[in-house]
Amino acid sequence: MTLTVTDLSITRGGVPVLEGLDFELEPGKALILRGPNGIGKTTLLRTLAGLQPPLAGTIAGAEDTVAYAGHSDGLKPTLSVVENLRFWASVFGARDIQAALDAYGLNDLAERHAGNLSAGQKRRLGLSRLLVTGRPIWMLDEPTVSLDRNAVAMFADAVRRHLGQGGSALIATHIDLGLDGEVLDVGPYKAKPQPIDDFDGGFL
Numbered sequence: 533m534t535l536t537v538t539d540l541s542i543t544r545g546g547v548p549v550l551e552g553l554d555f556e557l558e559p560g561k562a563l564i565l566r567g568p569n570g571i572g573k574t575t576l577l578r579t580l581a582g583l584q585p586p587l588a589g590t591i592a593g594a595e596d597t598v599a600y601a602g603h604s605d606g607l608k609p610t611l612s613v614v615e616n617l618r619f620w621a622s623v624f625g626a627r628d629i630q631a632a633l634d635a636y637g638l639n640d641l642a643e644r645h646a647g648n649l650s651a652g653q654k655r656r657l658g659l660s661r662l663l664v665t666g667r668p669i670w671m672l673d674e675p676t677v678s679l680d681r682n683a684v685a686m687f688a689d690a691v692r693r694h695l696g697q698g699g700s701a702l703i704a705t706h707i708d709l710g711l712d713g714e715v716l717d718v719g720p721y722k723a724k725p726q727p728i729d730d731f732d733g734g735f736l
């Protein structure tokens with residue numbers, strides 16, 4: 533499934549942040565989102581994942597195809613690692629959680645409550661969820677936060693395998709993951725300030 537974004541404009545807190553975005557994300561490809569802090573990368577990922585509506589433009593190919601991993605890991609702290617994965621597997625209709633445990637080195641932590649994991653372990657569990665969604669398009673917002681070098685390599689391997697199986701990934705990151713992907717710098721798409729209308733202008 534190809535994700536096609538056409539003339540997209542997005543807002544955060546009612547304020548336009550990016551406008552006029554056009555790009556495609558094809559199966560087997562990774563696209564690395566870059567841009568300075570506050571430019572709108574999170575807002576773009578949230579919009580593409582269907583968590584908020586666009587201001588204008590179209591998003592095609594994102595219906596029931598996107599798995600989103602945002603800043604929050606979304607763990608259930610009183611459930612164990614395997615119980616968290618089984619819960620997500622049941623939500624997405626998957627059966628096998630072993631591949632997710634293996635990919636992120638979680639076997640030794642399988643019975644530990646998610647609330648008792650370290651920050652990096654929590655992040656590994658959060659990312660492993662992507663593997664039980666069965667969704668082809670991954671949207672990842674700063675996925676390597678809290679990960680050590682070994683875990684970053686685990687993540688990069690998981691993405692490579694996903695791409696090799698025909699999946700795709702849109703990844704907002706400030707670090708070099710060593711992935712073979714194009715870069716989309718959203719800086720040039722920064723929304724222009726809105727003109728002051730006559731009513732507001734009357735007070736200035």
Ligand SMILES: Nc1ncnc2c1ncn2[C@@H]1O[C@H](COP(=O)(O)OP(=O)(O)OP(=O)(O)O)[C@@H](O)[C@H]1O
Nearest residue numbers: 544545546549567568569570571572573574575576
């Ligand atoms: N809840 C909110 N209400 C209003 N404005 C917000 C809200 N959340 C974020 N913003 C603003 O929206 C703009 C875009 O934020 P966003 O989080 O998408 O940027 P980003 O490119 O992901 O930044 P970073 O690299 O720091 O993660 C920023 O100027 C931010 O201050």
